[in-house]
Amino acid sequence: MTNQQLVDYIKNAIKQGYKVGDLEIYLIEKGWSPAAVKEAVALATKKRFPSAIIGIFILLAGVGFSVFFLLPKGTVMPASVSIGLPSQVLPGSTLDTVLSIQTTGRAKDNLMLTYSITPADKFGIVSRWDDLISPPYPATYTKSIDVPSTAASQQYTLDIRYMYKDQSSTLTKVFTVGQSQTPTPLAPTTPTIETPGVVSTSCPASCDDMNSCTYDYCDEQTRYLCSYDPVSNCCGNSVCETTENESSCPQDCRGASEEAKISRVDELEDIIWRAKNLTAENPQSGFEYCRNQENPVNKDECYLAMADATNETITCENIIDSDKKDLCWTKINNCEQVVNGMVKRSCELLNWRGSAGSAIETRESADTTPA
Incomplete structure (x- = not known):
């Protein structure tokens, strides 16, 4: 049965600026059962308009x-x-x-x-x-x-x-x-919180919460109330811990691995998009943005994206990875700087085809020009 005195106390404490989490810890330390505290908090905050919105x-x-x-x-x-x-x-x-x-x-x-x-x-x-x-x-x-x-x-x-x-x-x-303001917890005065009801002198017949990832116990130290401590490195608690991986605990780590991959792709897409846009507006801004990238892979991808918007050699000179540097030289048609032989021949062939095509167009234009 809900203790209305406890509900009213929580409402008044929230109005005074106390956080719900701090109140829960305080009340449990004072002897209230976790279940009773959670029920009272739910009732006390049920009709409150979310202040964070x-x-x-x-x-x-x-x-x-x-x-x-x-x-x-x-x-x-x-x-x-x-x-x-x-x-x-x-x-x-x-x-x-x-x-x-x-x-x-x-x-x-x-x-x-x-x-x-x-x-x-x-x-x-x-x-x-x-x-x-x-x-x-x-x-x-x-x-x-x-x-x-x-x-x-x-x-x-x-x-x-x-x-x-x-x-x-x-x-x-x-x-x-801004900085979140945390009120200093004060000892509540109204009502005075004491150990509620009749103090139990024995533990329940069972404290099993049907969760293999918690340690269930009850003794004099817990005032004969069931307590539950999380078991570290437990497969099945929906947390991919340091000792777990996708092979040893797929139910905890598979989703985390996929989220990490998606996050990495989104990060690179954002870097490439910003590099191209900044370079188009101001090449110096694009260069500073790429230069400030801490991750070497991100930095190379950033400079490579700049090559799509400018022919400045400084973009390629700052790339660390040799394959990406060759690709950058190819983008700005500077085949002499390409190190990989196969890539260099491809670069030269593309340039030759481009030059030959331009020459043919010029000659055809001259042939069709009336004398």
Whole structure:
């Protein structure tokens, strides 16, 4: 049966600024059973409006953007977007963005939206989300974005990238993550928490929670209440621990391995995309971005992406991996620098074909020119 006194106490403590986790630990230490505490917390917080959610519904009063996606001939789809963000948010809070989409003509293809949060003073994605909108598009599109609970106190950039067919554009907004305030726990005064009810003098007949990854016990130290301690390195607890791998414990590690692969692919795609865009706007910015990559593999891929946007030899000179360096020299048609013999011959053959094709076109143009 629920103890209403305990529920009221938890409600008052939450209003005073105490965290639910701290209250649970305190109450269990005072002798309340974990089950009773969890039930009381659930009732005490049932009707509370989530304070972490920060409503951002400022349309037309924020920063206005217009993004145009080119559709088939004679049809243009502008997406008018307004984003309102508070000057400061807290780790673990939620940002609500509202996009106002206006269309003219007939949209036939899907609209891709990519949301990402990055530190404002350096590169590297903190969080990323992808959404796909199928036509007909809604008049407004709302996206709730979770700020990581581990986010450091500093400035961050929210990027919203629009992609329609082969057209794309990025919207940017800077916001600050503040430092979470943790109130100093104080001894509760109302009501006075004592050991509830009648103190048990014997353990239950069984404390088995049907979980092989917990150690179940009960004794005088636990005040004759069942206690459960996690068993370290236990296969089946949904955590891929250091002593486990995909072969020894597939149920814990298979998903983690796949997530790591997907995360790595997303990271490289983002680096390549940023390198190309920065280089197109300002080659020096692209070079600085690549030079600041700490991972050697990421750095090589970044310089290689720069070669698609510029013919500067400095991009290839800074690549460490010999095969990727040869590929870079080939991209900018500098076959003399290629080390691998086979790659060098391929590079020279491609250049010869290009030169021969240009010569043929020039000669044909001259032959057809009236005297």
